[in-house]
Amino acid sequence: MSSWAGPDEIFLSTSLAGFLDKKLIVLLRDGRKLLGTLCSFDQFANVVLQGACERVIVGELYCDVPLGLYVIRGENVVLIGELDREKDELPAHMTCVSEAEIRKAEKAEREARDLKGSMRKRMERGQEARAALSLSSWALKKATCNLVEVVVWV
Amino acid sequence: MEEVLRWFCLPRSGCRASISGGPVSSPLLAPPLISISLPGEGERRSPPSSCCFLLFFSYFKELVGKEVTVELKNDLAIRGTLHSVDQYLNIKLENTRVVDQDKYPHMLSVRNCFIRGSVVRYVLLPQDGVDIDILHDATRREARGG
Numbered sequence: 001m002s003s004w005a006g007p008d009e010i011f012l013s014t015s016l017a018g019f020l021d022k023k024l025i026v027l028l029r030d031g032r033k034l035l036g037t038l039c040s041f042d043q044f045a046n047v048v049l050q051g052a053c054e055r056v057i058v059g060e061l062y063c064d065v066p067l068g069l070y071v072i073r074g075e076n077v078v079l080i081g082e083l084d085r086e087k088d089e090l091p092a093h094m095t096c097v098s099e100a101e102i103r104k105a106e107k108a109e110r111e112a113r114d115l116k117g118s119m120r121k122r123m124e125r126g127q128e129a130r131a132a133l134s135l136s137s138w139a140l141k142k143a144t145c146n147l148v149e150v151v152v153w154v
Numbered sequence: 155m156e157e158v159l160r161w162f163c164l165p166r167s168g169c170r171a172s173i174s175g176g177p178v179s180s181p182l183l184a185p186p187l188i189s190i191s192l193p194g195e196g197e198r199r200s201p202p203s204s205c206c207f208l209l210f211f212s213y214f215k216e217l218v219g220k221e222v223t224v225e226l227k228n229d230l231a232i233r234g235t236l237h238s239v240d241q242y243l244n245i246k247l248e249n250t251r252v253v254d255q256d257k258y259p260h261m262l263s264v265r266n267c268f269i270r271g272s273v274v275r276y277v278l279l280p281q282d283g284v285d286i287d288i289l290h291d292a293t294r295r296e297a298r299g300g
Contacts, residue, residue, distance in 0.1 A: 014240040016268060025264060029273070031228065033260050045244070045270050055260055078226060078273045081250075081264030089263045 044074035063102035214239040223278035243271035
């Protein structure tokens with residue numbers, strides 16, 4: 001990466017120099033979204049964010065949790081996007097809530113997901129049992145048929 | 155394409171080639187600035203040295219300015235104009251829009267973005283983006299030992 005290239009090349013290359021001092025959104029591999037101003041970077045996409053905050057989104061609710069100065073190791077970076085100041089950062093129907101509320105919403109969502117997962121597991125187990133039952137009844141029927149045939153033959 | 159093929163011969167074992175390309179609009183017409191340095195001068199992430207890797211680097215450089223869709227390993231798919239690409243296949247896109255916008259509301263105001271090469275799953279190319287004959291030819295030359 002030509003990090004130390006001349007000013008013209010900076011804007012033509014993949015260098016992050018063009019993003020310096022801009023407000024960015026950084027997507028991480030674990031799905032987190034960090035916002036902040038780019039202070040520094042290197043060829044691994046290690047980045048330093050000033051005034052970083054994490055944007056937690058749950059359904060229609062969101063919250064920017066302040067974090068401070070962050071150094072992000074490059075391997076965790078998925079995407080670095082420049083936020084357009086003229087455009088809304090989020091759709092109008094989304095509402096900003098406090099950190100406590102977003103954590104509560106997160107917890108509720110997680111519990112709902114867990115419940116759904118356990119219900120599916122139970123249903124799958126039920127299906128397996130039904131399949132085993134139908135198989136055994138089929139075997140029984142077959143055995144009876146054979147027996148009848150044997151009787152007729154005798 | 156000749157320029158592309160010349161690049162294949164560059165990075166042999168022990169050498170580090172850093173290429174800062176010519177004008178983006180026609181990366182293959184102007185001779186690229188090529189500097190070769192030996193390893194051991196503060197180099198940590200060794201640039202990919204295989205020639206086939208540079209084949210795709212050169213190939214993507216030809217696609218600069220075209221509209222592509224980049225699908226990431228986290229299933230996020232982004233469509234935009236290819237601004238630039240480097241030897242790690244990091245990608246910069248302009249005028250981006252996310253394919254499934256409702257699922258990713260936080261990407262609403264992102265117009266320019268940098269995507270780390272290691273998280274890319276697919277790059278969907280424009281219909282006229284692939285000249286199979288040239289690619290075949292380059293690959294065969296490479297297979298013969300460049």
